Amino acid sequence: MDVYVHSAGTVLPGAPVDIPALARRFGLPRIWEQWVDTFIGTPLRHYSVDLDSGEVRFSLADLAVTAAQRALTAAGITAAEVDLVVMGTSSPDMLMPATVNVVADRLGIDGVPGYQLQSGCAGAVQALDVARHMLGSGSFRTALVIGADSCAKHFDLTLDVSALPPEEQVNGVLFGDGAGAAVLSTEPSAEPVALRWTQVRCVGRNRPPGQTLDWFGAADRHLDRPAAVEDYQAVRDSVPPLAVATLDEVLKELDWERDELDYILPPQLSGRMTAEIHARLDLPDAREVSCIRETGNTGNALPFFQLERLLPRMIAGDRAVGVAIESSKWIKAGFALERVER
Known part of the structure; x- marks a missing residue:
């Protein structure tokens, strides 16, 4: 369905x-x-x-x-x-x-x-x-x-x-x-955009966390350890190739060619890294949909900021792929959209 x-x-x-x-x-x-x-x-x-x-x-x-x-x-x-x-x-x-x-x-x-x-x-x-x-x-x-x-x-x-x-x-x-x-x-709108594919893959086996976000209970709230730590160099090293791999997997699953992609929604980790990732994705004909420089990294809200910008732009036949990479224990995720005729 x-x-x-x-x-x-x-x-x-x-x-x-x-x-x-x-x-x-x-x-x-x-x-x-x-x-x-x-x-x-x-x-x-x-x-x-x-x-x-x-x-x-x-x-x-x-x-x-x-x-x-x-x-x-x-x-x-x-x-x-x-x-x-x-x-x-x-x-x-x-x-x-x-x-x-x-x-x-x-x-x-x-x-x-x-x-x-x-x-x-x-x-x-x-x-x-x-x-x-x-x-x-x-x-x-x-x-x-x-x-x-x-x-x-x-x-x-x-x-x-x-x-x-x-x-x-x-x-x-x-x-x-x-x-x-x-x-x-499951019901199409007047200008339907189909969610063709979603995938989530855990790829953290034998890979140290790139980010930790701790939780403190009543017994340990005063312990001398940081609540949040980011290994930014590990993120910079790992996220771009994971993003490329995710894009390739989504395209292969749907039998879409790279030159058939109209929009790309790259990971929005930081302004600098988003630019690096977009260059690595090598999609010169696909229009980038990014918001990181205006919103900052809002975590799980970010793909929806991208979707809000994307949906009004899509015309019949347009295809888009979004990619998200999580560095806490390394998860690569992607989704694909296609504007279809009602």
């Missing part, structure tokens, strides 16, 4: 925060700004926390509800018509209740299956994959798929950031907060 993407909706909290603003807030030198520009290349990000007061202005559920409402409105679908909800996130508001259930409750969705996938940057594609397979079974008609992340809970505004090692500093400039959602259905 065919599955169609009807719409996408997104949200970013607050005003954009640039690198000079971060440097001023944490007393970092000009050379730090230059380092970020040279090696990261992500000028803007948005935070759910106010950097001056430390007040958390938006929960993850707040962001997810807004993105979901926008996706539902764009699709012309009410919450009562949703019969499946799947959410991917690496930063739920709580371990329990699952944020997806809080979001469903606030949207007025009840009596339907709800799933929350705990994952990093591949979580959005994992959520799309679960929804596609469940819709394809014929048991469901309409799915709301959500991807959202917030680093607000990990912001310690009392830290001397200049004293932190680079593997801890990098997370503060790579990531921002945001949420995205998409409506999927």
